[in-house]
Amino acid sequence: MNKEKLILKWLDDxxxxxxxxxxxxxxxxxxxxxxxxxxxxxxPPEFNTYKVLNKIKSKHYxxxxxxxxxxxxxxxxxxxxxxxxxxxxxHESINTSIAEQKxxxxxxxxxxxxxxxxxxxxxxxxxxxxxxxxxxxxxxFKVAKGKKFDVITNNATVSVLGTEFVVNxxxxxxxxxxxxxxxxxxxxxxxxxxxxxxxxxxxxxxFSNYAFEREQPTWLEGSSSFxxxxxxxxxxxxxxxxxxxxxxxxxxxxxxxxTGNFPHNNLEEALQSISVPMNLKYSLKGEKTVSLAYIExx
Amino acid sequence: MEKxxxxxxxxxxxxxxxxxxYSKDLHNFLYYKFGNQLNPEDKVQxxxxxxxxxxxxxxPEKAKSFLFTIANNSMLNAIKxxxxxxxxxxxxxxxxxxxxxxxxxxEKEYMQKYQDALANLTEAQREVFLLNRxxxxxxxxxxxxxxxxRKSVEKRLYGALTKLRKEIKNLP
Numbered sequence: 482m483n484k485e486k487l488i489l490k491w492l493d494d495x496x497x498x499x500x501x502x503x504x505x506x507x508x509x510x511x512x513x514x515x516x517x518x519x520x521x522x523x524x525p526p527e528f529n530t531y532k533v534l535n536k537i538k539s540k541h542y543x544x545x546x547x548x549x550x551x552x553x554x555x556x557x558x559x560x561x562x563x564x565x566x567x568x569x570x571x572h573e574s575i576n577t578s579i580a581e582q583k584x585x586x587x588x589x590x591x592x593x594x595x596x597x598x599x600x601x602x603x604x605x606x607x608x609x610x611x612x613x614x615x616x617x618x619x620x621x622f623k624v625a626k627g628k629k630f631d632v633i634t635n636n637a638t639v640s641v642l643g644t645e646f647v648v649n650x651x652x653x654x655x656x657x658x659x660x661x662x663x664x665x666x667x668x669x670x671x672x673x674x675x676x677x678x679x680x681x682x683x684x685x686x687x688f689s690n691y692a693f694e695r696e697q698p699t700w701l702e703g704s705s706s707f708x709x710x711x712x713x714x715x716x717x718x719x720x721x722x723x724x725x726x727x728x729x730x731x732x733x734x735x736x737x738x739x740t741g742n743f744p745h746n747n748l749e750e751a752l753q754s755i756s757v758p759m760n761l762k763y764s765l766k767g768e769k770t771v772s773l774a775y776i777e778x779x
Numbered sequence: 780m781e782k783x784x785x786x787x788x789x790x791x792x793x794x795x796x797x798x799x800x801y802s803k804d805l806h807n808f809l810y811y812k813f814g815n816q817l818n819p820e821d822k823v824q825x826x827x828x829x830x831x832x833x834x835x836x837x838x839p840e841k842a843k844s845f846l847f848t849i850a851n852n853s854m855l856n857a858i859k860x861x862x863x864x865x866x867x868x869x870x871x872x873x874x875x876x877x878x879x880x881x882x883x884x885x886e887k888e889y890m891q892k893y894q895d896a897l898a899n900l901t902e903a904q905r906e907v908f909l910l911n912r913x914x915x916x917x918x919x920x921x922x923x924x925x926x927x928x929r930k931s932v933e934k935r936l937y938g939a940l941t942k943l944r945k946e947i948k949n950l951p
Contacts, residue, residue: 512944513940519890523866523867528803528820530799537824574790576792
């Protein structure tokens with residue numbers, strides 16, 4: 482293979498054992514290796530994410546306060562305009578932060594339970610004619626009987642008539658569980674009907690379904706459960722439930738599948754329930770940071 | 780590209796998400812490119828405050844290029860155009876207590892040369908090289924971060940490595 486290509490593969494950490502043997506034959510490789518090994522001496526000063534974020538927030542809100550007089554004037558004008566013009570844009574937005582859950586009652590008495598780090602948006606004014614909710618994150622729906630009810634996510638539209646179901650949508654990951662009735666999931670390439678006790682998981686190009694027997698999602702009872710779910714999704718959920726940052730080593734295989742659950746009220750126990758079956762060890766660094774690593778074989 | 784239901788990033792949790800995703804990368808990028816003569820942390824802070832002021836016009840997808848452009852420009856406007864010298868840290872030597880003094884001296888000399896060679900790289904070469912070697916970023920990630928092609932990342936990277944070797948070894 483061409484020398485430059487070989488070295489670039491090495492630099493991208495994408496080199497096979499065969500190629501590694503080949504690259505070691507190069508006379509200049511020893512020099513390159515030393516240059517690479519010594520690069521860490523030029524590490525930048527530690528960037529304190531939280532400290533800087535707090536400074537940004539305090540400056541932002543201080544600058545907001547300066548304009549309060551203008552804001553009041555503007556609001557008065559706005560209220561008058563709102564009275565004059567029929568305002569059809571009445572979108573409600575409700576969100577939960579890390580480690581928070583909320584229950585929302587919609588105008589038709591349908592109920593939504595929002596899991597941590599999620600947001601829903603809907604049109605409250607025209608709710609009875611247009612039952613459409615946009616969702617980012619995870620929510621459990623108990624839908625009152627009536628017209629079509631749509632949950633729109635970036636991966637699919639989930640439609641129902643009257644039923645109980647969970648939609649969990651995190652970037653490229655989508656999970657839908659039907660607890661009652663019938664749910665239709667429309668993605669850009671398929672349409673699926675899910676009956677009671679069935680669920681599907683779509684994650685990029687990976688697709689699976691499984692049956693379950695619960696009456697409601699476990700997160701409403703204080704734990705998160707997973708069935709053959711990629712480790713990445715599980716770890717993201719852990720971060721959302723505990724307001725922690727995980728340090729994940731580069732060699733951790735985030736696509737490995739995890740089955741099990743973790744509680745929301747005991748961090749140590751939660752960490753153990755994930756790390757033990759996955760052959761990992763963890764260490765707490767301060768209150769907000771946890772490092773994960775493989776247990777080294779002797 | 781990921782599509783978001785948020786039309787802008789004014790809501791605090793959306794803003795925080797953007798902040799968590801990009802702040803450290805932005806900080807390290809500024810440090811590798813411009814060094815420490817102007818505090819990169821301050822520039823990160825400024826860029827995010829400006830982003831929040833303009834949050835109503837910015838979608839989450841556009842935030843990254845806004846931040847990198849703003850921070851880069853404010854550095855360019857403030858900086859004296861001197862050669863950027865990144866100081867190497869001496870710390871690791873302290874742990875070698877029973878080291879041969881000749882070895883220590885040689886190592887020190889090597890790091891001096893390394894530091895000078897790094898200063899002689901172009902900004903473009905240095906930022907890519909250090910994002911790759913220190914922050915362990917993949918070539919594609921660097922390309923996405925800087926808004927350039929993967930090919931140009933690799934060209935800069937290979938250029939940086941061969942140039943460093945030549946300078947450190949005093950080769951022609």
